[in-house]
Amino acid sequence: MSAPVSFDYVVVGGGTAGLVIATRLAEDSNVSVGVIEAGEDQSSRPDVLIPGLAAMHLRGPSDMDWKMYTTPQPGAKGRSLWLPRGKVVGGCGTTNIVALGKGNIAEYDAFETLGATGWNWKNLIPYFKKSETFTITEEQSADTGIKFNPEMHGSSGPIHRTLSRWSSNILKPLIDGFASVGVPLNTEYYDGYSGGVYPMQLSVHPEHCVRSSAASEYYGPNKHKSNLTLITGAEATRILLKTDESSGEIIASGIEYSKGGELRTVSANKEVVLTLGTMKTPQLLELSGIGDKKILEAHNIPVVLDLPGVGNNYQDHYTSAFIAEIDPKYESMDMMMDPQQAALEFQLYQEKKQGRLTSNGPGLYSFISAQTYMSEESVEEITAKADKIADASSNPTFKAQSEWLKRANIPDLEFATFNGYMPTGTTMPEPGKHYVSWLLAAAHPFSRGTVHINSTDPQAQPEIDPHMFEEDIDVQILAEGLKFARKLIKSDVLSTVVKGEISPGGDIKSDEQLQDYVRSTGMTVYHPIGTASMLPKEDGGVVDANVKVYGTKNLRVADASIIPVHIASHPHTTIYAMAEKAADIIKAAA
Numbered sequence: 216m217s218a219p220v221s222f223d224y225v226v227v228g229g230g231t232a233g234l235v236i237a238t239r240l241a242e243d244s245n246v247s248v249g250v251i252e253a254g255e256d257q258s259s260r261p262d263v264l265i266p267g268l269a270a271m272h273l274r275g276p277s278d279m280d281w282k283m284y285t286t287p288q289p290g291a292k293g294r295s296l297w298l299p300r301g302k303v304v305g306g307c308g309t310t311n312i313v314a315l316g317k318g319n320i321a322e323y324d325a326f327e328t329l330g331a332t333g334w335n336w337k338n339l340i341p342y343f344k345k346s347e348t349f350t351i352t353e354e355q356s357a358d359t360g361i362k363f364n365p366e367m368h369g370s371s372g373p374i375h376r377t378l379s380r381w382s383s384n385i386l387k388p389l390i391d392g393f394a395s396v397g398v399p400l401n402t403e404y405y406d407g408y409s410g411g412v413y414p415m416q417l418s419v420h421p422e423h424c425v426r427s428s429a430a431s432e433y434y435g436p437n438k439h440k441s442n443l444t445l446i447t448g449a450e451a452t453r454i455l456l457k458t459d460e461s462s463g464e465i466i467a468s469g470i471e472y473s474k475g476g477e478l479r480t481v482s483a484n485k486e487v488v489l490t491l492g493t494m495k496t497p498q499l500l501e502l503s504g505i506g507d508k509k510i511l512e513a514h515n516i517p518v519v520l521d522l523p524g525v526g527n528n529y530q531d532h533y534t535s536a537f538i539a540e541i542d543p544k545y546e547s548m549d550m551m552m553d554p555q556q557a558a559l560e561f562q563l564y565q566e567k568k569q570g571r572l573t574s575n576g577p578g579l580y581s582f583i584s585a586q587t588y589m590s591e592e593s594v595e596e597i598t599a600k601a602d603k604i605a606d607a608s609s610n611p612t613f614k615a616q617s618e619w620l621k622r623a624n625i626p627d628l629e630f631a632t633f634n635g636y637m638p639t640g641t642t643m644p645e646p647g648k649h650y651v652s653w654l655l656a657a658a659h660p661f662s663r664g665t666v667h668i669n670s671t672d673p674q675a676q677p678e679i680d681p682h683m684f685e686e687d688i689d690v691q692i693l694a695e696g697l698k699f700a701r702k703l704i705k706s707d708v709l710s711t712v713v714k715g716e717i718s719p720g721g722d723i724k725s726d727e728q729l730q731d732y733v734r735s736t737g738m739t740v741y742h743p744i745g746t747a748s749m750l751p752k753e754d755g756g757v758v759d760a761n762v763k764v765y766g767t768k769n770l771r772v773a774d775a776s777i778i779p780v781h782i783a784s785h786p787h788t789t790i791y792a793m794a795e796k797a798a799d800i801i802k803a804a805a
Contacts, residue, residue: 222249230306232794233490234429239798241443254303258430267572272310279303290684305430318782320407344369346791350421373432380573385545392709412581452673454503467770493743497526498677524755528745529664537700548635582626588699612780629656658783661686694729747776773797
């Protein structure tokens, strides 16, 4: 083994949260920060930089992906689903579709109500602002009708947030259509009231029209610093742990990792911070002897710390797709399937930074409460099911979710509009035709899964069992959403825009058939959280409000795995803010 290298702080995982924390810690020139990252820096690749190519990384495993799959899911007709996770500098912020959003005030306040003192909407606002620079032109504001409160938006942070330069002429009819069925335009949707319909915001540089990520905006400007070291191609294999003889607390003294087939170690003089994400963080904890005693003993791993919550409380946004053909006078991304038209779009992007490639394709967010898209009878049935689940479980997050379902100002279903055809596996687009698709996502799923080791081999992937659609309530919510989509396209506004439903299709009519369609075709939005939850230990928590692992002196987790209950939003913006707050917590403890 090579001689160990020593840093004050060792950050394990150079993804979104990891690079935020590492660069903020390195602002103190008196400390040294080392980042261990399994992937490489790919931030200059065209398929990473160009917004219109962002979705390419969600078509199948690539050289920037961990190639993870779920176990076969009985609730999803026995299917095993691919779960893309970025194995690259910048993590999923380098491979996602550059979509940004914020959740509801109640969701963030729930972090504190559930036990994480200091984690609430009010306290997170400064960190949302610190992480971003928001840019909107007068023309964009006039075109969209959006009005923004500067008190809710950052003006000098690393991540650029803006509206798309290109948008389809179908957006206004869609906005009007949503309004006609009770979903109005939300003119300021970054203020904690996330319901309604609104143009999607992107993590894209407003002038250069390229992806803005933790790799490009946090690490890029700071990589020259002598006190910040990024070790790439390095896969963490074990946390080096020892016991403090005086306090009995567990001390993380460093990290063992594999690079180029060789095991190496790096020492931490102050702290180890895990930012590997929802899948890899619990895996590394368990491989190191921190986790449920029964699971560790089953793999003959010495138990350093019995912490049953590790790997539990897994949540994701489960989805179903609705596709409709539209009048060809309305623009869509479908024309990119024509090589000649695609070449013209590339030229337009390269020469003028205009056209479809400046956009990621989705055009509108819409977050809707049950009271808007369900009948009173269905709301009553759904909320009764939610209460029953909450009453039967010791997991307090279910109680929060059941209460949210009863409030008309808290959305629980997302309609993400895609200006084109979204493959479902059941139908295919026809050349020359134009489509609009909606990705419907259950924002607060009641199905809870697990991520655990199934081998002592650090390079084996963990066993990921989302228990997808295990709770019927999640399937019913999506089926009700599909019925609402049918109501939407038949509205007076959209009936002349939409030529016909493609998927699920007219043959699928009854509730039972719609629910079967959901189980047969449903996927996830790839927003996994919760496997190292920031909850009280007795409630299944893994870290406390200081993001410190229970029973340890200097081991922290600060990635999406600590989010205790899901939010009705794409979580990327929230992860930036949480990482900024975690960095301040770590600095204050020094």
